Amino acid sequence: MTVDINAANKTLAGLRPFPVAITTVDGGFANGLMSLSAGSASIIPEAPRAMCGLTKYNMTHDMVLNSGVFVMHMLSAGDDEVDASMEILMTLGGSSGRDGDKIGKLRTKTGETGAPILLDAHSYVECRVVGSLDVQESTIFVGDVVASEVFSQAQRIKIGEAWGKLPEDWIKQYDANHVPQLQSAKDHRFGQKV
Ligand SMILES: Cc1cc2nc3c(=O)[nH]c(=O)nc-3n(C[C@H](O)[C@H](O)[C@H](O)COP(=O)(O)O)c2cc1C
Structure with missing residues (x-):
């Protein structure tokens, strides 16, 4: 059967509206990225779990695989807080830790796993991490929550609102960075350049 790609993408679009900032630490180096593929992963209220899918192309992927720790942050839409949210999104999602330290540009404290908490x-x-699933171009990580805090009483920012606030030159750079990431994903999935 031929798949209706448009129908599939329409069905799947926007299922996870909240961008999250994932941080980790490995071998003393702290790093992180933005993700739109995060969620809750437990039906037991007193034993919460979180999950996120990270692309193998990204440095954070290898670091979480190696260290087994990650911190998933929600970002604020509050009037006094949204600028800091955009700073986090642009810093972590706009370049790779391979090109230089990103976490040092943000306000942090050290969590109990050693990973940075974004203040x-x-x-x-x-x-x-309690388990992970290798799915060719990415890995889905599931982790037991070992610590948690809520810093803000405001709403959490959704990707539509955040995207509308991004400067044009940042989006251009993001789009340029996305080209090799997509190619890498296709190489992993299909085993050849397509
Ligand atoms: C809104 C947004 C959503 C993203 N979602 C994901 C995602 O779900 N999984 C992923 O691996 N990368 C995602 N990215 C891309 C990474 O954040 C980006 O490639 C980052 O620069 C990787 O940094 P690193 O190499 O230091 O890990 C997203 C980026 C943005 C801006």
């Missing part, structure tokens, strides 16, 4: 985030869950 200007809305809230966070800090996790130790």
Whole structure:
């Protein structure tokens, strides 16, 4: 059967509206990225779990795979807090830790796993990985929550609102960075350049 790609993409679009900032630490180096593929992963309220899918192309992927720890932060849409949210999004999502330290540009404290907690985030869950699933171009990580705080009483920012606030030159750079990332994903999935 031929797949209706448009129908599939329409069905799947926007399922996870909240951009999250994922941080980690490995071998003493702290790093992180933005993700739109994060969610809750437990039906037991007193034993929360979080999950996120990270692309193998990204440095954070290899670091979480190696260290087994990550922190998932929500970002704030509050009037006094949204600028800091945009700073986090642009810093972590706009370049790779391979090109230089990103975490040092943000306000942080060290979490109990050693991973950095972003103090200007809305809230966070800090996790130790309990399982992961390799799906060719990416890995889905599930972690037990070992610490959590809510810093803000404001709403959490959604990707539509955040995207509308991004400067044009940042979007251009993001689009340029996305080209090799997409190619890498296709190489992993199909085993050849397509
Ligand atoms: C809104 C947004 C959503 C993103 N979602 C994901 C995602 O779900 N998974 C992923 O691996 N990368 C995602 N990215 C891309 C990474 O954040 C980006 O490639 C980052 O620069 C990787 O940094 P690193 O190499 O230091 O890990 C997203 C970026 C943005 C701006």
